[in-house]
Amino acid sequence: MLGMQKTAAGALLAGLVILAGGTASAQDWNAAEDIGPLNQPFSWVLGARYWYAMGETGKDLFTSTGAPLVSRLTYDNLDSHVGELFGEVTNEGFFSKANVGLGAVLRGSLQDEDFPPYINPYSSTDSSQDDGGLTYATIDGGGWLWEKPEFRIGAFAGYSWVRNKVQAYGCTQVAGNPSICASGQVAPATLVISQENDWHSVRLGLKADAVVADRWMVSAEGAVLPYVYLDGADTHHLRPDIGGAIPETGAGWGYQLEGMVNFRVTESFMIGLGGRYWHMQTEGDAHFGDVVAGAGDQDEDWSLEVFGVTAQAAIAF
DSSP states (O other): OHHHHHHHHHHOOOOOOOOOOOOOOTTSOOHHHHHOOTTOSEEEEEEEEEEEEEEEEEEEEEOTTSOSEEEEEEEEEEEEEEEEEEEEEEETTEEEEEEEEEEEEEEEEEEEEEOTTTSSSOEEEEEEEOSEEEEEEEEEEEEEEEEETTEEEEEEEEEEEEEEEEEEEEEEEEEEOTTTTTTTEEEEEEEEEEEEEEEEEEEEEEEEEEEEETTEEEEEEEEEEEEEEEEEEEEETTOTTSOSOEEEEEEEEEEEEEEEEEEESSSSEEEEEEEEEEEEEEEEEEEGGGTSTTOOEEEEEEEEEEEEEEEEEEEEO
């Protein structure tokens, strides 16, 4: 996960397009007049966005004392398609903004590893991921710290909610103990594991917009997530010894980056292309005692990486 994080973070810009409406006519545009002054008292933007997202999520499960490692589940090559609505209002130096997205995680894989001495010998199995989901909502409020006609920068605070669902089908033994996959293989259409995680985050960030040429503007945004709370559930469908979904909780941190290049087609309509990267991680517990009589909690680390390309269309005044 660390290698993916460094590669993606280095490749993506940060930001969401915030375009104010201009007053110039279509026959008399220049760099300042095309977009309109960014420091006008009131403006708003409303639009729709498509996000082609990739990434991975996974957990390390330990004993109740934190060591050694018992098992590791890695959902990788997750391929998502997300539709999103977004908007922002600026009024007298203050702004509020929000978005909501709904998408499907259509492809991916699960590697499920179990380690000695709890499983002996070591076991590694592969499953395919299908019928997953990616849903989220964000709301922020802040103020512009520095405003010029062609540049502005602001600070904000807000809240982010992300629901990530993944489902593993089939089971093929690729290393170690052949008993894990019932003589080596489970049919590809058999649902093996379902995982649904809600990530709740506090956001603190900066955002900037700049007019760079006729009808062109770039925007960037970066948010630190100083507190992330995980509320998850793991269901092992082929484990009769586990009587239901295992609740999982944790706390940690993360960050969210976005960037956009926008082109103003008319005075009030624009299109844009950009990128986005999210990282969240927590340390917490898997609450086996809630579903297995006599069992206790086990330490657990979770992480989520989501990144990809965004395209949008919006109206602004």
